[in-house]
Amino acid sequence: MEAGLPDSTLKQRPKTGIVHLGLGAFFRAFGCVYVADAMAASGGDWGIVGVSLRSPATRDALRPQDWAYTAVSLAADNVVARRVEVLNDVLVAPEDPMSVLTAMADPAVRIVSLTVTEKGYCHNPATGALNPDHPDVIHDLAHDLPISAVGFLVRALQLRRAAGIAPFTVLSCDNLPENGRVVRGVVLDMARRIDPDLADWIATEGRFPCTMVDRITPATTQDDIARVATLTGVTDAAPVMHEPFSQWAIEDDFVGGERPDLAAAGAEMVVDVTAHEHMKLRMLNGTHSALAYTGYLAGHETIDQTISDPVFATFARALWAEIIPAVVAPTGVALDAYAEALFARYANPAIRHRTWQIAMDGSQKLPQRLLGTLRENFAAGRMSPCLCLAVAAWMRYVSGTDETGKTIDVRDPLALQLRDTAAAQDTPADIVATLLSVREVFDEDLANQLVAPVTQAAQLLWTKGARLSVQGTMT
Ligand code: CS2
Numbered sequence: 001m002e003a004g005l006p007d008s009t010l011k012q013r014p015k016t017g018i019v020h021l022g023l024g025a026f027f028r029a030f031g032c033v034y035v036a037d038a039m040a041a042s043g044g045d046w047g048i049v050g051v052s053l054r055s056p057a058t059r060d061a062l063r064p065q066d067w068a069y070t071a072v073s074l075a076a077d078n079v080v081a082r083r084v085e086v087l088n089d090v091l092v093a094p095e096d097p098m099s100v101l102t103a104m105a106d107p108a109v110r111i112v113s114l115t116v117t118e119k120g121y122c123h124n125p126a127t128g129a130l131n132p133d134h135p136d137v138i139h140d141l142a143h144d145l146p147i148s149a150v151g152f153l154v155r156a157l158q159l160r161r162a163a164g165i166a167p168f169t170v171l172s173c174d175n176l177p178e179n180g181r182v183v184r185g186v187v188l189d190m191a192r193r194i195d196p197d198l199a200d201w202i203a204t205e206g207r208f209p210c211t212m213v214d215r216i217t218p219a220t221t222q223d224d225i226a227r228v229a230t231l232t233g234v235t236d237a238a239p240v241m242h243e244p245f246s247q248w249a250i251e252d253d254f255v256g257g258e259r260p261d262l263a264a265a266g267a268e269m270v271v272d273v274t275a276h277e278h279m280k281l282r283m284l285n286g287t288h289s290a291l292a293y294t295g296y297l298a299g300h301e302t303i304d305q306t307i308s309d310p311v312f313a314t315f316a317r318a319l320w321a322e323i324i325p326a327v328v329a330p331t332g333v334a335l336d337a338y339a340e341a342l343f344a345r346y347a348n349p350a351i352r353h354r355t356w357q358i359a360m361d362g363s364q365k366l367p368q369r370l371l372g373t374l375r376e377n378f379a380a381g382r383m384s385p386c387l388c389l390a391v392a393a394w395m396r397y398v399s400g401t402d403e404t405g406k407t408i409d410v411r412d413p414l415a416l417q418l419r420d421t422a423a424a425q426d427t428p429a430d431i432v433a434t435l436l437s438v439r440e441v442f443d444e445d446l447a448n449q450l451v452a453p454v455t456q457a458a459q460l461l462w463t464k465g466a467r468l469s470v471q472g473t474m475t
Contacts, residue, residue: 023050
């Protein structure tokens with residue numbers, strides 16, 4: 001059968017107003033849907049040009065479908081498919097970086113949004129600052145045609161300034177605390193190394209609102225593609241599967257106030273997103289990572305499987321009990337109720353979110369997900385045995401061998417360094433000591449505080465295995 005969604009070519013698409021860097025499943029299940037709804041409600045030219053920074057796969061799948069695709073909302077008892085027709089094009093940066101810069105420098109483009117994952121910011125996760133030794137940063141400082149997202153932002157802003165065009169708003173949609181301030185910091189740092197006047201112009205004229213994004217969107221599988229074909233009767237080579245829930249809180253600070261009417265699509269436009277961000281990163285992503293490492297080691301493939309194991313259900317609640325004292329609730333939110341809602345979302349059996357997927361890139365995720373909470377709990381004299389066990393589970397996971405002796409396919413920018421460092425040690429205590437000295441992840445103060453409780457957790461983990469350790473930590 002020919003791939004494609006035939007009637008899409010008959011419709012007029014909105015003109016492009018947004019370039020999106022890092023067109024993965026999450027943004028297509030989330031941002032694209034909000035922007036489509038905002039235009040349906042209030043109009044505006046906010047069509048999206050997506051950019052893949054690495055692989056041509058998404059472009060190749062979507063082009064025969066005229067860039068339209070199916071977003072499938074999966075509840076336990078209800079499946080709803082909708083067509084999303086907001087993309088006007090998909091560019092593949094390594095094939096033609098100039099075409100990406102040209103799209104970003106177009107005066108009609110007023111927003112450049114990003115989902116490039118934590119490691120895409122080329123920053124030091126522990127400090128948030130640009131990592132000048134990152135190979136992509138070194139490359140982008142030496143060449144006009146960049147390879148990193150940060151490089152594309154800086155070079156496109158440079159072109160706009162030279163052409164007398166206002167900057168676009170940079171809208172980070174990644175799970176980083178103060179994501180807008182992080183991206184502003186790395187952009188200004190790189191710009192300053194290229195041209196200090198450019199950096200000053202970006203600092204004055206540019207806008208980098210922070211956002212909190214939330215929708216669980218597992219990677220699409222071949223089974224999903226077959227399922228969507230059965231469901232809709234149409235072959236879609238790149239559908240996206242997501243939970244029904246979604247939440248987007250955005251600081252309403254855009255260049256010239258130019259943005260889609262995202263509030264009409266259900267986004268919360270706020271003055272300061274910090275409280276939302278902290279709550280979400282610590283309570284959702286923090287427990288996601290904790291369940292991913294311990295659950296994976298205990299042999300659970302997905303989050304819903306993990307949480308349907310009573311030991312891990314209790315563990316999730318014990319984690320929230322440790323996390324909640326370190327979270328300031330956004331106005332009108334009850335944190336206990338938020339935790340219970342998260343539990344129900346994790347338990348959704350229709351969402352097959354692999355523990356292995358969430359376990360990826362832990363070196364980039366741990367600081368904002370687990371370590372901030374731990375730091376504050378230490379300062380307040382609160383014990384956090386479950387969070388410490390999660391850190392120990394990450395250490396066991398990145399050591400690269402599971403409890404049955406099988407190799408773990410660890411995906412992390414520091415994977416080799418972490419595995420080799422751990423492999424050179426004899427005991428769990430030595431592994432903990434050596435991994436706590438990885439300064440990209442743990443600062444010295446925190447490492448000193450973690451040494452005793454994480455060693456204790458690791459000794460349990462290495463002798464008893466994950467499931468019994470989880471059980472033992474809570475009794
Ligand atoms: C997950 C997130 O893969 C991960 O690390 O924790 O992608 C999570 O599903 C989203 O942030 C939910 O909004």
